[in-house]
Amino acid sequence: MTHCLRVGVGGPVGSGKTALLKQLCLALREHYDIAVVTNDIYTREDADFLLKHDALESDRILGVETGGCPHTAIREDASMNLAAIDELQSRHPGLELVMVESGGDNLSATFSPELSDLTIYVIDVSAGDKIPRKGGPGITKSDLLIINKIDIAEQVHASLEVMERDARKMRGERPFVFANLYDGVGLETIVDFMLERGMLPERRPKHVGQAAGADAAPSA
Template sequence: MPETPTHPSTEPVLSPSKGSGSGGRALRIGVAGPVGTGKSSLIALLCRELGTELSLAVVTNDIYTDEDARFLRSAGVLDPERIRAVETGACPHTAIRDDVTQNLLAVEDLERDFAPVDVVLVESGGDNLTATFSPALVDAQFFVLDVAGGGDVARKGGPGIGRADALVVNKTDLAPYVGVDVEQMVADAEAAREGRTVLPLSRLDPASVARVRAWVLHTLEQFRSGEHVAQDPGPMAPHFHAETGETHSHAHDHEHAH
């Protein structure tokens, strides 16, 4: 795990007391995005940045392994007991959108075992551009892209890019090596998102790290005061499951196995 630079805090330290809007539970933040864009790294960075002032916990989702949880435990950014893995056994969106039971139980267990918890970070398994969290599971969500995926990705749209609470354009330090104009990519993302938050990020750029950190603290403040309302970025696009030959959209709300 490469080093994330630390920097002096410029944000007010929040009191751990719960406001009336939170219902006494933690703020639950989802982290979704395509494979390898830096979801685990973002969670490690947030644990490092906020772990001394907030009580944090993490739930990871992998299809067949607990690799992301093991990565985060080995990063040494959080008490390993506060990191739990959910093995979805199916495409990632199933457990974060269609039937969130496994994840909800993991979140509630952590909230109970380490009470009071301020923020639970839930990492989705890496997917394509379509998976987003159900608002039944998380209160707010990041969608993570990286510059290495190409400067045009932000224009391609989809529910996460368009409507997640915050879109992270990650690994901006790599832009010169992959021929991406970060400013243009961010402008494209802002246009696609109609004013919603876009956060360019590189773990090598302390100012960008500070903005992501500040966004989490601001969202927590809003959550506690009751001003934050969980948004649903919307259902994923129709897609195909090779193992079943089934094509479906996940737009429905009835239960089904696959």
């Protein structure tokens, strides 16, 4: 079975992981053969959200019920997620990209290398501008860090300047992106990163007047 690109998407509960997956599916589904695996402890709520919003056809979304600590299912014992990927590849032999969303996790969660070729970690400003400097593998080691919900920064008294400074300090040369995923701000930059780092061919038509990611270019 041909290996397809596997992108792990992690982050705390409510940070915007599922919103990111929805936007990525809508942006990529016409140009690439893609699928999604979601992880929840006792429900398939995230998978149902994607189905409700017609992100992908139902046979391209699999919800995994981990039944316990969600960190284990993406790290120490990734067997359920690997089986889900195998199932999706059996359904769609030409699959090019599978995105695996972790259950809501803390800053110490990481993906097993056998499960993820690229990792994206999502945090948001509502948790406070101190989050980047708290560190943890999700903040410091992910291939791309997304700082989401920048549209409400002023309301929650979070300084984007402080978050940018601390993200640079904690991540070194690794990139990060400011985003408002609900409205698609920063999405184009995230997609470009995935395609380039994942070595997928560019098949999308040229975007005319695309401003969504223009002010959210990856920083390092």
